[in-house]
């Protein structure tokens with residue numbers, strides 16, 4: 126049996142939530158923001174052992190509209206994905222757009238109003254509405270609307286964001302319970318509800334936010350806000366504070382993290398779930414990850430280099446018959462040479478992006494498998 130077949134089989138318990146939650150961490154969820162990982166099919170993703178995906182409620186609400194997805198049988202059927210789907214609330218994207226340009230909308234105590242640039246269309250997001258939309262999508266993991274701050278926001282703004290995040294989480298929980306009572310028994314297929322811990326760089330606010338969310342009760346928790354310093358280093362101290370403020374067995378999602386070395390560090394701190402657009406974005410730009418000798422058989426450790434980057438557009442590769450990574454079992458490395466990939470990029474063929482995306486996501490799938498193996502050895 127191939128490595129992927131073994132991973133896929135360990136995944137086939139029939140409970141769509143298993144890989145993300147029960148006994149399967151850590152897990153990396155590629156971003157399928159608009160119900161697609163750009164350029165690759167759901168079958169492609171299954172073939173390389175991707176266990177779960179993240180979609181974005183805000184973007185899907187705008188296009189194609191949640192009603193369209195519902196009429197096509199829900200988000201799993203719509204995108205041909207039968208494994209777990211987490212839907213992000215979209216709060217982060219709305220706030221980024223509004224903060225960049227206040228004409229895009231306004232954030233109020235009880236709602237967020239977003240105005241579509243160029244048209245007069247107006248979207249209203251409330252904590253209840255965001256939970257309803259995710260129920261309508263049919264997500265396996267639902268994320269509460271939170272108030273996301275900027276790293277540079279002052280203490281008062283951070284305090285306000287925590288108050289709002291906790292209040293909105295409470296309302297999300299109530300709406301979630303109401304919808305669950307109507308449509309689901311609390312069985313295996315009921316979705317899970319995650320809340321997001323805010324508080325910026327303040328340890329005190331982070332601890333308080335986590336404690337108040339714990340009191341309300343959630344199935345899992347996300348680390349909210351920007352997780353990096355201005356020069357791109359991981360904010361390890363504040364990430365650790367949030368882990369320590371939550372129960373050891375609670376799923377902890379490091380939202381938007383990240384680079385392979387950041388995933389390794391955050392996993393060592395106690396985070397169990399990751400999503401990031403980096404590997405797919407890098408792939409489209411011709412930036413691929415390749416293993417250093419000995420990996421991923423050995424589990425990567427924080428602070429120890431375990432991969433290097435390969436640039437497919439680099440002219441050095443124009444006649445190179447070797448695969449991008451001889452140790453990789455992805456469709457690119459098992460079938461094609463560096464010269465062929467370079468050629469595809471030079472002629473602007475979409476196949477270059479597809480094969481590079483599959484390579485990078487396979488790299489992440491194997492990274493998580495290596496971290497999981499190391500974790501199991503410790504138990």
Ligand SMILES: [Zn+2]
Pocket residue numbers: 449450453454455456457458459484487
């Ligand atoms: Zn590969």
